[in-house]
Amino acid sequence: MSWTAHEDLAEAAASALTEDGALEGMAPPLTAPPHTLDFADVAEVLSRITGRTITRVVMDDNEWISAVVA
Incomplete structure (x- = not known):
């Protein structure tokens, strides 16, 4: 099971969609590590x-x- 909170993912998505270059050049991990x-x-x-x-x-x-x- 993933322990990534929906609120955290929503915040990251909102930032990526509304802030120019917020995630530019990045490939941030937005979910839990491979071993959950x-x-x-x-x-x-x-x-x-x-x-x-x-x-x-x-x-x-x-x-x-x-x-x-x-």
């Missing part, structure tokens, strides 16, 4: 940064609804 992170990777990074164990949990829709309502 999945949620398990994000949990691992957050665990390392915070020193706490963070685990990816997968729930089906009904489980999630029950948990949120509770």
